[in-house]
Amino acid sequence: MDASARPPETVRRTDGTRVEPSDIGRREAAKRREILEVTWRLIAARGYHNTRVQDIAAACGTSTGTIHYYFPGKGAVLDAAMEYCFDQTGARQQAELSTIEDARERLVRVVEIQVQEEAESGQGAVWLQLWAQATLRPDVRDVNAEMYSRWEETVRRVLRRGWRQGVFRTDLDEEQTLGTLLALLDGLAMKATAGMMTRAAARDLAVAWLQREVFAAPPPRRARRPRS
Amino acid sequence: MDASARPPETVRRTDGTRVEPSDIGRREAAKRREILEVTWRLIAARGYHNTRVQDIAAACGTSTGTIHYYFPGKGAVLDAAMEYCFDQTGARQQAELSTIEDARERLVRVVEIQVQEEAESGQGAVWLQLWAQATLRPDVRDVNAEMYSRWEETVRRVLRRGWRQGVFRTDLDEEQTLGTLLALLDGLAMKATAGMMTRAAARDLAVAWLQREVFAAPPPRRARRPRS
DNA sequence: TCGTATTGACTGGACAGTCAGTCGATTCGA
DNA sequence: TCGAATCGACTGACTGTCCAGTCAATACGA
Numbered sequence: 001m002d003a004s005a006r007p008p009e010t011v012r013r014t015d016g017t018r019v020e021p022s023d024i025g026r027r028e029a030a031k032r033r034e035i036l037e038v039t040w041r042l043i044a045a046r047g048y049h050n051t052r053v054q055d056i057a058a059a060c061g062t063s064t065g066t067i068h069y070y071f072p073g074k075g076a077v078l079d080a081a082m083e084y085c086f087d088q089t090g091a092r093q094q095a096e097l098s099t100i101e102d103a104r105e106r107l108v109r110v111v112e113i114q115v116q117e118e119a120e121s122g123q124g125a126v127w128l129q130l131w132a133q134a135t136l137r138p139d140v141r142d143v144n145a146e147m148y149s150r151w152e153e154t155v156r157r158v159l160r161r162g163w164r165q166g167v168f169r170t171d172l173d174e175e176q177t178l179g180t181l182l183a184l185l186d187g188l189a190m191k192a193t194a195g196m197m198t199r200a201a202a203r204d205l206a207v208a209w210l211q212r213e214v215f216a217a218p219p220p221r222r223a224r225r226p227r228s
Numbered sequence: 229m230d231a232s233a234r235p236p237e238t239v240r241r242t243d244g245t246r247v248e249p250s251d252i253g254r255r256e257a258a259k260r261r262e263i264l265e266v267t268w269r270l271i272a273a274r275g276y277h278n279t280r281v282q283d284i285a286a287a288c289g290t291s292t293g294t295i296h297y298y299f300p301g302k303g304a305v306l307d308a309a310m311e312y313c314f315d316q317t318g319a320r321q322q323a324e325l326s327t328i329e330d331a332r333e334r335l336v337r338v339v340e341i342q343v344q345e346e347a348e349s350g351q352g353a354v355w356l357q358l359w360a361q362a363t364l365r366p367d368v369r370d371v372n373a374e375m376y377s378r379w380e381e382t383v384r385r386v387l388r389r390g391w392r393q394g395v396f397r398t399d400l401d402e403e404q405t406l407g408t409l410l411a412l413l414d415g416l417a418m419k420a421t422a423g424m425m426t427r428a429a430a431r432d433l434a435v436a437w438l439q440r441e442v443f444a445a446p447p448p449r450r451a452r453r454p455r456s
Numbered sequence: 457t458c459g460t461a462t463t464g465a466c467t468g469g470a471c472a473g474t475c476a477g478t479c480g481a482t483t484c485g486a
Numbered sequence: 487t488c489g490a491a492t493c494g495a496c497t498g499a500c501t502g503t504c505c506a507g508t509c510a511a512t513a514c515g516a
Contacts, residue, residue: 048277050364125363128356132357134424135275136353141422141423176436179433180412180433183415183416183433184408184412186414186418186419187410187411187413187414187415190359190418191414193359193363194363195373196362196372196373197407205404205407208404213441
């Protein structure tokens with residue numbers, strides 16, 4: 001038996017196509033997910049380039065052969081793991097945000113998710129790794145663009161909701177506000193992740209900005225949300 | 229003759245001390261600078277982890293032995309090159325900014341330098357590499373903190389000048405404004421570098437923000453500076 | 457029993473770092 | 487003034503290490 005016969009490809013390949021044979025093994029998909037879960041945490045902790053196949057195998061409690069059995073190569077595991085990381089958090093974010101009624105609270109939550117929680121969980125570190133790669137690799141740039149645009153849409157919807165609810169300033173331009181907010185959050189998240197400021201300071205700065213520049217004049221003042 | 233006898237150490241070592249024997253060879257210092265100059269450009273183009281000693285040697289038109297003759301190891305070259313890159317640009321920035329009288333123009337120039345020119349020259353890519361490293365390596369984090377604080381001071385001085393000149397809004401808090409501006413610029417610079425938006429769009433967004441939120445009410449309107 | 461999943465020893469390539477030796481310049485001694 | 491001795495910069499072949507990827511053998515599950 002030639003063990004190099006590979007299970008059907010389910011990873012997004014560099015050409016952007018995505019093959020997902022749903023008829024085959026749940027087991028297999030589960031195993032693959034387990035590997036990706038383990039791998040993105042390794043990337044967060046050690047960095048993309050310092051993550052060895054051996055590390056992944058050890059963290060999964062398996063052998064290097066198994067990793068190669070499920071993925072065509074190391075690069076494929078690492079890239080798929082970064083993507084998996086964002087797919088996961090994207091879904092979680094949207095789910096959580098949708099439970100919050102008030103657009104101001106929801107926007108504050110957006111800040112907390114990106115600037116505090118993602119920095120804490122290591123997802124922020126994975127973003128940073130991804131961006132550093134995107135500078136150099138066009139394929140990563142494309143994947144990143146797609147994933148980022150999902151996040152962008154999430155934030156855009158919160159802004160529109162705020163205007164609909166009449167709790168955001170009406171003299172703001174949507175594109176300007178969205179662009180500024182996203183850049184501000186990216187900058188703060190990056191600094192929090194890279195240890196250039198505390199997560200709490202980053203959060204407070206962003207919330208203060210929202211209150212000054214986005215929330216409509218008489219905000220329901222005082223302690224809307226206990227300082228985490 | 230044992231060629232492994234090393235020229236006196238002039239690189240900042242990880243313990244933070246900096247030894248600079250000024251009495252010895254100009255030649256030597258020049259050569260070392262040449263290597264660093266070449267190296268940071270390689271880092272910008274290929275990334276920290278994809279830069280081989282062989283690449284550096286080839287780009288210098290020399291042999292790998294020579295690189296090892298001047299530096300204790302590959303890591304030392306790469307780290308010193310990142311630092312060199314920022315030392316250089318820091319000096320250049322300050323020199324250029326100090327020639328601009330009007331604080332508003334000077335602040336716009338700050339934006340253009342960080343968001344357009346550094347992204348274009350590759351220095352932005354080096355920043356991004358550095359930040360990705362800072363997430364993982366405490367020593368890099370320290371070096372980064374020191375270098376970033378110099379940049380921060382530069383921007384802070386521009387803000388103070390604006391208030392002194394009476395051309396910036398007086399209802400702003402210095403720390404808030406500085407922190408927001410820096411995060412915004414970092415975010416935009418990162419996105420421009422990672423190819424998530426054009427440099428021109430990043431520049432315009434930042435300048436628009438300045439005009440809305442920082443510059444005092446009646447700014448000398450219309451075409452202060454031709455769109456690059 | 458047959459096919460699938462898993463193992464881990466092995467291979468080959470890449471690359472950092474070493475070191476014996478070359479070469480041109482400079483100093484020194486007669 | 488000239489040859490020999492010395493020196494420091496530089497070279498590039500070589501070595502050892504690390505690691506991704508392979509594959510024959512094996513365990514497992516239906």
